[in-house]
Amino acid sequence: xxxxxxxxxxxxxxxxxxxxxxxxxxxxxxxxxxxxxxxxxxxxxxxxxxxxxxxxxxxxxxxxxxxxxxxxxxxxxxxxxxxxxxxxxxxxxxxxxxxxxxxxxxxxxxxxxxxxxxxxxxxxxxxxxxxxxxxxxxxxxxxxxxxxxxxxxxxxxxxxxxxxxxxxxxxxxxxxxxxxxxxxxxxxxxxxxxxxxxxxxxxx
Amino acid sequence: xxxxxxxxxxxxxxxxxxxxxxxxxxxxxxxxxxxxxxxxxxxxxxxxxxxxxxxxxxxxxxxxxxxxxxxxxxxxxxxxxxxxxxxxxxxxxxxxxxxxxxxxxxxxxxxxxxxxxxxxxxxxxxxxxxxxxxxxxxxxxxxxxxxxxxxxxxxxxxxxxxxxxxxxxxxxxxxxxxxxxxxxx
Numbered sequence: 223x224x225x226x227x228x229x230x231x232x233x234x235x236x237x238x239x240x241x242x243x244x245x246x247x248x249x250x251x252x253x254x255x256x257x258x259x260x261x262x263x264x265x266x267x268x269x270x271x272x273x274x275x276x277x278x279x280x281x282x283x284x285x286x287x288x289x290x291x292x293x294x295x296x297x298x299x300x301x302x303x304x305x306x307x308x309x310x311x312x313x314x315x316x317x318x319x320x321x322x323x324x325x326x327x328x329x330x331x332x333x334x335x336x337x338x339x340x341x342x343x344x345x346x347x348x349x350x351x352x353x354x355x356x357x358x359x360x361x362x363x364x365x366x367x368x369x370x371x372x373x374x375x376x377x378x379x380x381x382x383x384x385x386x387x388x389x390x391x392x393x394x395x396x397x398x399x400x401x402x403x404x405x406x407x408x409x410x411x412x413x414x415x416x417x418x419x420x421x422x423x424x425x426x
Numbered sequence: 427x428x429x430x431x432x433x434x435x436x437x438x439x440x441x442x443x444x445x446x447x448x449x450x451x452x453x454x455x456x457x458x459x460x461x462x463x464x465x466x467x468x469x470x471x472x473x474x475x476x477x478x479x480x481x482x483x484x485x486x487x488x489x490x491x492x493x494x495x496x497x498x499x500x501x502x503x504x505x506x507x508x509x510x511x512x513x514x515x516x517x518x519x520x521x522x523x524x525x526x527x528x529x530x531x532x533x534x535x536x537x538x539x540x541x542x543x544x545x546x547x548x549x550x551x552x553x554x555x556x557x558x559x560x561x562x563x564x565x566x567x568x569x570x571x572x573x574x575x576x577x578x579x580x581x582x583x584x585x586x587x588x589x590x591x592x593x594x595x596x597x598x599x600x601x602x603x604x605x606x607x608x609x610x611x
Binding site for chain 2: 225232233236237239240241242263264267268270271272274275276277278279280281282283284286287288289290291292294
């Protein structure tokens, strides 16, 4: 079987059969084929082969595949797969445990601050009135400075309830002993600690 | 088969990818509609006959899950074909292991399907399929991509992991074998 020596044209024949050539180029190949028996025969084989291969190929359910792929994509974005990488981010479970521990730290720190405030108030209560200068405020204010970070501590005035003030020294000592081992660091100020200052005995 | 999605028919693949990454699920549907059937044809040319839907679906799922690795220097279709081919090879390896080393017969790729849509006579279809079946797997792959998908050689080379020149040679050898077979009778 003879073959056309124009390789450029022969290379373009399958693209002409496919219909993917630009109009001008398609016309150029058609013109060549019209005068070339070999290329005309090859083009006929290509067109037939293309029809047969396309028709013989299995039909897929495009709508079903699109739906399945869409669900998979939506599922992936709604619930990302947990991946633990060496040296990378910690898995969700570890983050959750850390969150619980942080909450406990915050509670302990808040209790610690309340205890310190109570002790201070006790001391104020036992201090002779001569220590109160003429410019002393009407209310006793305890500024939380440690262990809260500066941003959280700014203006954080404690409110001390009667029940806490009424604790005995022994009760307070016991609580302080329990908290001695605590070395947590406060990163968030509990909302309860933002309450306004209250009156304390002897302040009026 | 076209699977039109309103408002997406004129968008390029790159635009649809961007839309999908922006949360538009219709863009993913449009991409599937555009490329599913060509992927099925390609899978058939690789000798796949069973679970083609599943294969095409897996191709899209894998592609959409790793779009960040898609390089714009090739077309999306070429990239999809590359993924599809890897899945087919994985399947063949799995099946080969299951059959305890019995080699698969890769010589009969596009046979066993019906529905010729009345476009081509049954006898002609059989002869063409027989001719294509005489090609080596690589020749068949290149020939199919060139003739049924109209791919340029540089894109075919990416799919079959070869060079442009080698693909061109494979195509012309395939063409010669087919013409000789068809002119024998």
